[in-house]
Every structure is written in C-alpha cells, then in structure tokens.
Amino acid sequence: MPNDDRSDAPQTAHDPAAEVVELCRDLIRIDTSNYGDQDGPGERKAAEHVATLLDEVGIESRMIESEPGRTSVIARWGGAGAGGRDDGLLLHGHLDVVPAAAEDWQVDPFSGEVQDGYVWGRGAVDMKDFDAMLLSVVRARQRAGRVPERPIVLCFTADEEAGGHKGAQVIVDEHAEELEGVTEAVGEVGGFSATVRGRRVYLIEAAEKGMAWMKLTARGRAGHGSMINTDNAVTRLSAAVARIGAHQWPVRLTPTMEVLLATVADLAGTEATPENAPALIEEFGGAARMLGAVITNTTNPTMLSAGYKVNVIPTEATAYVDGRFLPGFEDEFFATLAELTGEGVEIEHVSHQQPWETPYEGHLVDAMTRSILAEDEDAVVAPYLMSGGTDAKHFRRLGMRSYGFAPLRLPADLDFTALFHGVDERVPVDALEFGARVFDRFLDDV
Structure with missing residues (x-):
C-alpha cells in the first residue's frame, strides 16, 4: 500500500x-x-x-x-x-x-x-x-x-x-x-x-490460555411442581454447575510461568516450585487476581436460565461457563470437564479458541x-x-x-x-x- x-x-x-x-x-x-x-x-x-x-x-x-x-x-x-x-x-x-x-x-x-x-x-x-x-x-x-x-x-x-x-x-x-x-x-x-x-x-x-465458552443444557420431564419428579432438568443442571464451579484445578506450570516465577523467586530470595507457586503469585498484590488464574485451568459458571412459572417443572435448563485452559493441558481440561458435568448434560461451544x-x-x-x-x-x-x-x-x-x-x-x-x-x-x-x-x-x- x-x-x-x-x-x-x-x-x-x-x-x-x-x-x-x-x-x-x-x-x-x-x-x-x-x-x-x-x-x-x-x-x-x-x-x-x-x-x-x-x-x-x-x-x-x-x-x-x-x-x-x-x-x-x-x-x-x-x-x-x-x-x-x-x-x-x-x-x-x-x-x-x-x-x-x-x-x-x-x-x-x-x-x-x-x-x-x-x-x-x-x-x-x-x-x-x-x-x-x-x-x-x-x-x-x-x-x-x-x-x-x-x-x-x-x-x-x-x-x-x-x-x-x-x-x-x-x-x-x-x-x-x-x-x-x-x-x-x-x-x-x-x-x-x-x-x-x-x-x-x-x-x-x-502466552494465552485457551478459551472454552460453553453452553450447558439439561433436559428432563416437564410436570407439576407439587409432584415427585426424578427427571428434573433444573436439578441435574444445578448439580453439574455446582461441581464445575467448586472444582479445584491442580497447579500446572507452563514454560512462560516457570520463567516469571523464577524471576519473582529470585527477588524474594527463594526458589520456584509448583508447591510455592501460589505464594509467589501473591507477591504481585492486586495483579495476583490475573496471575493466579494462569497456574491452573479455570471454569467459572456465569449464566443460568430455566423455567417460566414457579409451579411448573421445565423441560430444559441452560447454563453458561467461561472455561480457560493452559497451553499443553487442553486434553486434561476437557476430560475433567466431562467428568464434572456428568450424564444428561450437553456441552455446546459458544467460542472455542486455542x-x-x-x-x-x-x-x-x-x-x-x-x-x-x-x-x-x-x-x-x-x-x-x-x-x-x-x-x-x-x-x-x-x-x-x-x-x-x-x-x-x-x-x-x-x-x-x-x-x-x-x-x-x-x-x-x-x-x-x-x-x-x-x-x-x-x-x-x-
């Protein structure tokens, strides 16, 4: 040009x-x-x-x-x-x-x-x-x-x-x-x-984590809210979302973070290990909010939707999850996510980027x-x-x-x-x- x-x-x-x-x-x-x-x-x-x-x-x-x-x-x-x-x-x-x-x-x-x-x-x-x-x-x-x-x-x-x-x-x-x-x-x-x-x-x-913005959908049997229903979409989805949100992902250090943590460890007069990685991240103060998220995979539920009336059990319930996975750990991320989600909940990718x-x-x-x-x-x-x-x-x-x-x-x-x-x-x-x-x-x- x-x-x-x-x-x-x-x-x-x-x-x-x-x-x-x-x-x-x-x-x-x-x-x-x-x-x-x-x-x-x-x-x-x-x-x-x-x-x-x-x-x-x-x-x-x-x-x-x-x-x-x-x-x-x-x-x-x-x-x-x-x-x-x-x-x-x-x-x-x-x-x-x-x-x-x-x-x-x-x-x-x-x-x-x-x-x-x-x-x-x-x-x-x-x-x-x-x-x-x-x-x-x-x-x-x-x-x-x-x-x-x-x-x-x-x-x-x-x-x-x-x-x-x-x-x-x-x-x-x-x-x-x-x-x-x-x-x-x-x-x-x-x-x-x-x-x-x-x-x-x-x-x-x-480096950047991968992105997995996901829609979770559970389907069940519609019915009256006053009756017993063992096929409740809201119950199934809520349990999956709770498991996903509470899961403690293990520390995984990529080459980039190994260099950063070694640098911080040198300033702190110690050595960097996976065990003390969270403590070294805390050295960054407010920035630990971001950096603490890059020594593990993360999954955060962000949206929930189900039903249209208090006494009607709906056929479908949906949730959205913001998942981020570390370079080199995508297989581990999705295998663990499948276990946490369980049966009867479909996963659809809204955005999946490497x-x-x-x-x-x-x-x-x-x-x-x-x-x-x-x-x-x-x-x-x-x-x-x-x-x-x-x-x-x-x-x-x-x-x-x-x-x-x-x-x-x-x-x-x-x-x-x-x-x-x-x-x-x-x-x-x-x-x-x-x-x-x-x-x-x-x-x-x-």
Missing part, C-alpha cells in the same frame, strides 16, 4: 508522546460498546477516526467491514529503508470496549475526562490506551521522516471483546493477503508494571526489554501468561510469533488488573506518555 516514502528525507527530532493523551481521550469519547450480540453502536465511527488520523500524515488505510457497523482498519507502513527487510511486523489493537453502566461510575465512562492525573473512561486500559500510543508514535515518526525499515502492518480491529469473530477472524479468514509476509505480531496486555519487593517488574505477554505460547527469546524480546530499561533502568522484565484472550489467537493461526506489549509504568498502589472491564477504568497520564516513549524506542530496534 502506498504511503509517503520519506526514507530519503532528513530525520528530525520528534515527540512520540505529544498527542497520546488527547488521542486516548478522543477514542474513549467514541462509544464502541460491544454487547456480544447485534446491539451496540459498532466500531465504524472509531474506525473512520483512526483512518483519518493515518491519512493526515500520509498513511493510506483500508476499512474492512464484516457486517454493517462492525469495522476494522488496516494499513501498511514502513519498509522504506535501505535494509531490504521483508519480514513484516503486525502491530494490532482493538477498537471495541465492553459496556459500562454510567450510574456506577464516578465520571461519565465515555467522557475521557482527565482527573487526578488519570484519563478516565471505558477503554482507558482495554485498550484505547494502546491504540492511542500506537497512533501517537506512528504519526510523530511519519511527520519526522523516521519510518521503520521493517515493513509494519497497523491493524485496529472490531469485536475483540466478543472473541474477535467479526474482526480479527474475518481478516485472517477472508483478507489474509493484507498480512502477507508478516512473521511477528505485537498487541495488548503486556509491558505494564507490577511492584514486587520494591522493584517494578514489567510483564510481557508471551491457547498459544511463544518462546520468550529472540530479537523482538530483546528490543522490548531494551526499550523499557532505557526509560526505567532499575526495572525487571519478564514474561507472563495471559488469563484472558486477545486477537493474537486469530493472528497466530497464520504462524506469527506473538507478544503483548503495551508498556505502562504504573504506581505501586494502583490495582491495575481490577480496572479491566471494571468500574472507574482509568490510566495514569504519565503512564501513557511513558508508554509512547518506550514504544518509540522499540520501533527503532525492531
């Missing part, structure tokens, strides 16, 4: 963080709530905004709309230097956000208000902050003629918050030519700091580490496994090595992981500016 070829232009100083706060605020003000169904405004308005921002600096983009309003943006940039590299790098973020109930918030969740040194609003950490960092850095570099020699694909997707089926999956399945030559990818939920024993540890996402794990090594890892240490020289950098899912699950199907790297230097007392999909979501202004500077350094080194 053509853009302004400024490889021969003199390179000038630039400020990669100059626009990042205002760009983040502007994106938050565009409501892109994703309810997981046909409701919601879609991403079209945000996609048009991003396309305009790229066009203003001479980067041509393409909008891909899977259905009316569900819009992603993709553009090619870089690759104009004398290095002759042809191995592309994908930088991706998503435009949709989960819904927010305004009455629960201290501020309007779509105001992008700056208060107490934070940018507030839905998407401030998931993930319009990274979208803003990426756009701020790209626009500054493009204006200054500092276009990377490596070919870059910029991608801002729809529908990530509902599994990416109307965004990244469509791009991979129907528009793979847009990603031709791409060998590596960098996206969200990595590069943020957590404080352990007084040291900032920056967590690079190098886990992934990228070796924490190589030039891209070195570049991420160097860029953080250049801005925070006393930091520790280590990989982690993500409990949730990102669009990387789809892009990985094209063979890309993937990482999560949206760098943020965070206050030690901020319960950052609680802000994901939470009330009063917000990101520090100085963390946004830090992230833009780090990512700019990263692009110098990729």
Whole structure:
C-alpha cells in the first residue's frame, strides 16, 4: 500500500508522546460498546477516526467491514529503508470496549475526562490506551521522516471483546493477503508494571490460555411442581454447575510461568516450585487476581436460565461457563470437564479458541526489554501468561510469533488488573506518555 516514502528525507527530532493523551481521550469519547450480540453502536465511527488520523500524515488505510457497523482498519507502513527487510511486523489493537453502566461510575465512562492525573473512561486500559500510543508514535515518526525499515502492518480491529469473530477472524479468514509476509505480531496486555519487593517488574505477554465458552443444557420431564419428579432438568443442571464451579484445578506450570516465577523467586530470595507457586503469585498484590488464574485451568459458571412459572417443572435448563485452559493441558481440561458435568448434560461451544505460547527469546524480546530499561533502568522484565484472550489467537493461526506489549509504568498502589472491564477504568497520564516513549524506542530496534 502506498504511503509517503520519506526514507530519503532528513530525520528530525520528534515527540512520540505529544498527542497520546488527547488521542486516548478522543477514542474513549467514541462509544464502541460491544454487547456480544447485534446491539451496540459498532466500531465504524472509531474506525473512520483512526483512518483519518493515518491519512493526515500520509498513511493510506483500508476499512474492512464484516457486517454493517462492525469495522476494522488496516494499513501498511514502513519498509522504506535501505535494509531490504521483508519480514513484516503486525502491530494490532482493538477498537471495541465492553459496556459500562454510567450510574456506577464516578465520571461519565465515555467522557475521557482527565482527573487526578488519570484519563478516565471505558477503554482507558482495554485498550484505547494502546491504540492511542500506537497512533501517537506512528504519526510523530511519519511527520519526522523516521519510518521503520521493517515493513509494519497497523491493524485496529472490531469485536475483540466478543472473541474477535467479526474482526480479527474475518481478516485472517477472508483478507489474509493484507498480512502477507508478516512473521511477528505485537498487541495488548503486556509491558505494564507490577511492584514486587520494591522493584517494578514489567510483564510481557508471551502466552494465552485457551478459551472454552460453553453452553450447558439439561433436559428432563416437564410436570407439576407439587409432584415427585426424578427427571428434573433444573436439578441435574444445578448439580453439574455446582461441581464445575467448586472444582479445584491442580497447579500446572507452563514454560512462560516457570520463567516469571523464577524471576519473582529470585527477588524474594527463594526458589520456584509448583508447591510455592501460589505464594509467589501473591507477591504481585492486586495483579495476583490475573496471575493466579494462569497456574491452573479455570471454569467459572456465569449464566443460568430455566423455567417460566414457579409451579411448573421445565423441560430444559441452560447454563453458561467461561472455561480457560493452559497451553499443553487442553486434553486434561476437557476430560475433567466431562467428568464434572456428568450424564444428561450437553456441552455446546459458544467460542472455542486455542491457547498459544511463544518462546520468550529472540530479537523482538530483546528490543522490548531494551526499550523499557532505557526509560526505567532499575526495572525487571519478564514474561507472563495471559488469563484472558486477545486477537493474537486469530493472528497466530497464520504462524506469527506473538507478544503483548503495551508498556505502562504504573504506581505501586494502583490495582491495575481490577480496572479491566471494571468500574472507574482509568490510566495514569504519565503512564501513557511513558508508554509512547518506550514504544518509540522499540520501533527503532525492531
């Protein structure tokens, strides 16, 4: 795709963080709530905004709309230097956000208000902050003629918050030519700091659990609520849900978490073992909420539905379960789930996506580490496994090595992981500016 070829232009100083706060605020003000169904405004308005921002600096983009309003943006940039590299790098973020109930918030969740040194609003950490960092850095570099020699694909997707089926999956399945030559990818939920024993540890996402969103259905014999009924769908389903929700999954350490726990053990003056893994996770404070979920498989019942009248035993009862399984432990997960569910309950997959794990090594890892240490020289950098899912699950199907790297230097007392999909979501202004500077350094080194 053509853009302004400024490889021969003199390179000038630039400020990669100059626009990042205002760009983040502007994106938050565009409501892109994703309810997981046909409701919601879609991403079209945000996609048009991003396309305009790229066009203003001479980067041509393409909008891909899977259905009316569900819009992603993709553009090619870089690759104009004398290095002759042809191995592309994908930088991706998503435009949709989960819904927010305004009455629960201290501020309007779509105001992008700056208060107490934070940018507030839905998407401030998931993930319009990274979208803003990426756009701020790209626009500054493009204006200054500092276009990377490596070919870059910029991608801002729809529908990530509902599994990416109307965004990244469509791009991979129907528009793979847009990603031709791409060998590596960098996206969200990595590069943020957590404080352990007084040291900032920056967590690079190098793996994700697999996703098994499941609908459970039990069927039985309908009848009068006053009579004996030994074939009650509600009873059968409730027992299965209770077993699934109460099950204690065993600790299983993947290569990524072995590296992270060894790093933490070193700070704590001990050694990492499966037995003390939960204690080492607690060293992360609030972040243990996320990290505690990546040393085991997990199953959380989330929805229940049955019946239409108190004195009528229904024929059918349904429940939904959010299951997440570790890389390498899918067979164990589904075998155990079948035992817990028992007979007479059907399992249907609403979304079934594979886990992934990228070796924490190589030039891209070195570049991420160097860029953080250049801005925070006393930091520790280590990989982690993500409990949730990102669009990387789809892009990985094209063979890309993937990482999560949206760098943020965070206050030690901020319960950052609680802000994901939470009330009063917000990101520090100085963390946004830090992230833009780090990512700019990263692009110098990729």
